[in-house]
Amino acid sequence: MKWSINKVTLIGLSSVLIGLIGTGIFAYRNLLQYQSRAERVTHTYQVIDTSEELLSTLKDAETGKRGYLLAGKVEYLQPYQDSLPKIRVLLKRLKQLTLDNASQQKTLAQMGTLIDAKLLEIAQTLKIYQKEGLNATLNFIKRDDGKRLMDNIRRLGEVIQKREEQLLIERIKSTQWIETQTNLTVAIALLGSVLYGGCMVLLQFNFLKRQRAENQAVEIEQHLQDRLQAIVDSAPVIIFLKDLEGKYLLVNRQFEIDTKISRDVAIGQTADAFSQKQSRGSGIEKSKSFYRRGLLLSMRK
Template sequence: MSVFSNWTIGRRLLAGFGLSALTLVVVAVVSYRNAGLLIENDSLVDHSHEVRLALENLLSEVTDSETGSRGYVITGDDSYLEPHTSALGAISNTLADLRKLTAEDPEQQRRIAAMSTEVDAKLADDKQHIDLRRSEGFDAAAKAVATNVGKANMDKLRAIVAGADQQERNLLRQRTEEAQASASMTQLIILLGGLLGTGAVCLIGWLITRSLANQIGSAVGQVRSSSTELQSAANQQASGAKEQATAMAEISTTISELLASSRQIAESAQRVAHSAEETANAARTGHGTVDMTNDSISGIRRQVDQIVSHMLELGKKSQEIGAVLDIVSELAEQTNILAINATIEAAGAGEAGKRFAVVAEEIRNLADRVGGSTKEVRGLIEDVRGAVNTTVMATETGSKAVDAGSRQFGDLASAFKAIANLVTTTTEAAREIELSTKQQSTAVEQVNVAVANVTQASVETETSAGQTLQTVSQMVSLSKDLLRIIQPHMAA
């Protein structure tokens, strides 16, 4: 049973139905063989009946020949010869049939040969009688008949025919017994084969049913639990496929935007490369301009030095003017003091000093005005000196700025060279970026196509998942039904 339990269902069914088929084949073969024997035996029986019929016909034809001969002998009427005439042809045919029917039986051939001799003798006797009646009349003929030669021939013929018939009857009896034995054997085989086949089918059916019920029930149970799990998985797969389809749609949109961005980047990189080339040209031009500007700055530096020198000289002159102005101011002050003192003296002189007082006042007024103008001039000179100092300081600052500018322009020239080199590098980088971005755009397009395909696949997966879910649900229901059919107690 352990070997049987390891067999597959197909092997079990093949073994069961094969055993049943083998039983049926054995029964069929045996029945076919016995049926063939029966048919052959029946054919032989028919053959024996044909032989016996031919023997009877031979005796009857010989009797007809004798009857016609004797009627003609008695009546002399030729019309009585018709049975005799008819029997002559039939007898030869009958003998030929007998020889043919008993061709395989030497004993019967020998009897037929004896029959033929006796028949020929009888026919010769009848012919003699007819000839005698026709030639010598009734009496001669009656006399010849009365010799009993013909009777003796007929008796011998009947004896030979009886022997042949007896042999045929023996054969019939023997074949009947063989047919009955064969039929009995056939019935027995059919019965036993039927019983054996039925038992085998029942046994195999029971075994297959029991094992299949157990195994299929277990398998169906597993299928049901697996279907349930698969149903859950299909649900998750359906929801996952839906989310995936949504995500892929979003990804497709994002990639489309990314593609647009890549194209914009490519265009921007192209513009950057173009701008970088223009910048490189401008940098080279700027480098020449910087050299020219550096020369100009050197000229400005010399001019500024001259301005500083002139302004310092101007400041010195202003100081000298201030010194002169101090003298003028002091003179004006002294003049004013003299005028004041003159006024005092004039007042002390009384009436005689009044005219002098007037003159002294005029002098004092003039000194006041000169003093005021001197103050104004001093203020102006101070302004000039302040302006000169401011200008000198500004010029010196400017000179320093020019120096710094000159150095910075040197640095600027170096920077321009570096910028030109960097711009060349930038141009190459921008071109590489442009090329890379174009390649990236192409790749992104391919990715977009792939994502579109994946999106379509996701949608199809979603549809498939739905169909799978439906199929799994049907499978669960089907497994329940199947389990209910196979193991009703477990189906509940």
């Protein structure tokens, strides 16, 4: 029964350990997926933020133009002048961020064309103002070319952002699902760890219990052997015990006295090993049958 309990414990321990290894692998795979999806979410936010920054920078350019036209002072052109290189950088960054999205690339190509046209329109407006004055400039502005260009740029910007927002929703849901799986996996791993620890405790408990039982059995056996030895030593007759092979397992004190054979020599030996030699050295005649049969052959007088 003890062996069966230990076997069941070992099987359970192995199963839990295998389960923990499998759970660890699954959790690691989920972690990699979560990291990848989280990076995609971050990437989507970058596209949205960059597109908003691009539109805001275009507005700064438009604001600089209007301030210059109203005030007639060159320093009002500073926002416009600062916006020109920044617009190119932001547009390039957007194209790089959306290399994996053909629809966004197509929309950005259209937006790039419109932005070029818008910047050209602003430059022409400033040039007319500087050469022909405010009235000619107002007539040029009334054509609404700049407004139409800016409206179209905003529309394309909204298209880009809506696509990214849809991607963002999908990617967040996917990330949340992986996060749920990961949390569940961690919970299973914790439960498995508890089971593993429980199996280890049970196995250790069984081992200690068996060890204590074995030690107690040895102590009891030794105690009984000592008691038996004391009893047979007190007997006035020769007493001995043999195993199936004829080897002495126990001899009493009277055996040592009559045979002149010490207990340490006799134990583990057969009668044939020393009967003839010992009989010749003894004051009392002994026969081989005395050593072989284990009979009570003599009484001490």
